[in-house]
Amino acid sequence: MSMPPRSRTGSGPLVAGLIIVIVVAVVVSVLAAAGITPERAWNSFFPVGGATPATDRGVATRSLYNIVFFIGATIFVIVEVMIVFTVFRYRRKPGDETLPAQTHGNNLVEVIWTAIPTAIVLFLFVLSWQTLNTVEAKAVSDVHVRAVAARFQWRFDYLDANGATIFSQALPVGPDGGLTLPVGEPVTVTLKSEDVIHAFYVPKFLFKRDAVPGRDNTFSFTVEEPGTYRGQCAELCGAYHGSMVFEVHALPKADFETWLKTQVDKANATPAPLPSGAAGPTVELTAKNVAYTANTLEAPANTAFTIHFVNADAGVPHNVEIKDSAGKSAFKGEIITGQAETTYAVPALAAGTYTFACTVHPNMTGTLTVQ
Amino acid sequence: MATTTLNPAAPAYRSGLYSWLTTTDHKKIGIMYLVNSIVFFVAGGSLAMVVRLELAQPGMQFVSEAFYNQAFTMHASFMLFLFVIPILAGFGNYVVPLMIGAPDMAFPRINALSFWLLPLGGLLMASGFLVSGGAAASGWTEYPPLSGAQFSGTGTDLWIMGLTLIGTSSILGAINFLVTIFKMRAPGVTLFRMPIMVWTVLVTSVLVLMATPVLTSALIMLFIDRNYGGHFFDPANGGNPVLYQNVFWFYSHPAVYIMILPAMGIISEILPVFSRKPLFGYKAFIFATVCIGALGFSVWAHHMFTTGAVFLPFFSLMTFLIAVPTGVKMFNWIATMWRGKLSFDTPLLYAVGFLTMFLIGGINGAFSAAVPVDFAIHDTYWVVAHIHYVLFGGSVFAIFGGIYYWFPKMTGRMLNETLGKVQFVIMFVGFNLTFFPMHQLGLAGMPRRIADYSASAGWSELNLVATIGGFVIAASLLPFFWNVLISLRNGKIAGDDPWGGNTLEWATTSPPPAYNFDHLPEIRSERPVFDARYGRTAGH
DSSP: OOOOOOOOOSSHHHHHHHHHHHHHHHHHHHHHHTTOOHHHHHHTTSGGGGOOOSBHHHHHHHHHHHHHHHHHHHHHHHHHHHHHHHHHHTBOOTTOOOOOOOOOOOHHHHHHHHHHHHHHHHHHHHHHHHHHHHHHOOOOOSEEEEEEEETTEEEEEEEOTTSOEEEEEOOOSSTTOSEEEEBSSEEEEEEEESSSOEEEEEGGGTEEEEEOTTOOEEEEEEBOSOEEEEEEEOSOOSTTGGGOEEEEEEEOHHHHHHHHHHHHHHHHSOOOOOOOSOOSOEEEEEEETTEESOSEEEEOTTSOEEEEEEEOSTTOEEOOEEEOTTSOEEEEOOOEESSEEEEEEEOOOOSEEEEEEOSSOTTOEEEEEEO | OOOOOOOTTOGGGGSHHHHHHHOOOHHHHHHHHHHHHHHHHHHHHHHHHHHHHHHSSSSOOSSOHHHHHHHHHHHHHIIIIIIIHHHHHHHHHHHHHHHTTOSSOSOHHHHHHHHHHHHHHHHHHHGGGGSTTOBOOSTTTTOTTTTSTTTOOHHHHHHHHHHHHHHHHHHHHHHHHHHHHHHOOOTTOOGGGSOHHHHHHHHHHHHHHHHHHHHHHHHHHHHHHHHSOOOTTOGGGTOOHHHHHHHHHHHHHHHHHHHHHHHHHHHHHHHHHHHTSOOTTHHHHHHHHHHHHHHGGGOGGGGOGGGSOSOHHHHHHHHHHTHHHHHHHHHHHHHHHTTOOBOOOHHHHHHHHHHHHHHHHHHHHHHHHSHHHHHHHTTBHHHHHHHHHHIIIIIIHHHHHHHHHHHHHHHSBOOOHHHHHHHHHHHHHHHHHHHHHHHHHHHTTOBTTOSOOOGGGSOHHHHHHHHHHHHHHHHHHHHHHHHHHHHHHHOOBOOSOTTOOOSGGGGSOSSOOTTOOSOOOOOOSSOHHHHHHHOGGGGO
């Protein structure tokens, strides 16, 4: 079979080539202008910007990702080159009305391009199955945490060997909150949901698992690097799904044990009596449906006052934290889980504008004017 | 075959609104399917613009979180159930009877009914925006308990009712297609001489018939739970929320093939015509289509890998395997163009766009088949990138290719080629600008369906790029609508066969008379019009 004559006429390929050159030039210059280095661009094709995963399971998943990525990228390049080559090579010359050879097919090539992809996907399947067994393996661990998800909040219960709660962490983020774990120790987490489906997702662990109501999902992992890792709900759970965040604090083993002992002691201690007979005027504030019912509050300057705070959300923790214009915390009320109410004694504040917010739900905010 | 002389200029297309409202002509119904779908495409696209605007920067600038959730829920519901699925059914409606040499569908009145259920269902679904609490907002998947009565309002009931009607429309349409294809083929159109488009509609109809009733059952169970105190999905009373996901995806994964197989059919019609060669591996292609249809029923739980409630290795294996018949198709398409003589009219541009983009949608899907990798990328923007490379880079590019390809047959006039090419280039650039960065956003840990993100998360730049891309896509529709408007009035007269087509729809006038054919050419292969033009021996 003779090759059809090459066609070099027509402006089509020229225009197409020009468009490609312009697009590539624009993309490259925009990237360069935004200060994005080739290295950073390359790393963006790997989980969490190419950073080393924080857990042993994450490292296994990352190795699998690399294999899938390089096989996928190779197939992508080969097939795209085939398409682009065919498209440019076999253009019809204007005025050429003859028919090309009418090839109907070829059973041999059909067998080849069925067999090779089958071999590739079976190879990938076996590899991913092996990695799956590593990732799913349950470890025997001393640290067992029950992560309880409810609409827009996380709670972490630390369990003893019998499954009883020894300490409960209601605050999902911040230095006093979050899921604190030891480094280098196998950890087991059981997920529970109190309302809808949520998902426990820590990008740096390369892992997520759903928290399904009526079903306990348990998994194990070992954190390998100390640090603070961002986590967030990954299954749509309602309007504030995007603010359902948490943090994981991974501490060296000794620090973790000290931390846990302190927390357990604190939890067992008799709670300090609430300051009674708080002085000054009272300000009313209610939290309902994960929002404050008032956006603005007023209070007198240089006088202690009280906030009568009602949390109307059943099962949801809220509080009131007052921050000055610089973002520094001037007062932080104890977190109460609804439905409940409490009275906060707020110390005297200088005149000015403050913001108040819920520590658990940073999107619940308002303005406090002190004058 | 009796030869009845029909007047090709029968005034069927100029006789006013009443004839459109009462028609049972498969061609008019097909065109109404297309118009109705484009209306919902614009509505769904506008909602996508709301989503992209809000995500362009961290912080909530334009809408509330509650409305944001309604916007992406209704965006997907419109695009999947009221645009991609019905517009492909619309092409099927228009071309299948023509391609098999039939005068109409087997059940013309049921055909009209299945069309009219669509705008009704769509309006019912959209009316959620008017009720207190707004439209459905639990994602197009509407997982309970979030979609239950405790957390979602009346909009969800309207969504369920609307989708049930749309599902009924699909089921009726599928029965109609199957009977038409099995019973109405002209003499000589054997099963293995049917155009691939007809084969894909056949397999799609089987999928619809097997899967859609299962979705309807899920919707009715959800409706009972919401309104009549049922406990199908309520764990506190012995129900199971994962049951809904199993039943829902048992439909909704095959639905992906319902949304892509006819699109592949369109591509398989365009490529041979504009390469002037037969489709390479016609029978292999049919076998691959049937394979995809069959395997499509064994992969639904790959949407549920992170629930901890499915047997992972099985669904992983089946998901990997379904890449094989899809790959076979890709190679056959390239081989069809290989050593052809390609004319770069707009339909071919869209077909090549389909090949290059759908390839990405296939490869990035393999990442999710590797279960541990799926644990990392599930429910992140990676998945959003994946579905858009399949359904936009795949289906939507094929749909526009199909519009440019069959518009001359439907209206008798050509669309403007320059405007068509301008639209293609803008859409191609905008599409990649929007959806390619979503891979990187997903890898960087951005979950889908969040209304807001922290400025410190490092997702701001790529989100801004995606938003700009979204507006480029929107801009690409302006030349399209302008093109349709001017071409309907002043477009070049098409004639019977402007492209040098292969299949029977090009053997009649443009537009065809109400009963389609005065006479049929001899049908001895899958390319009867090609055979009639060049002689039977030229093709071999």
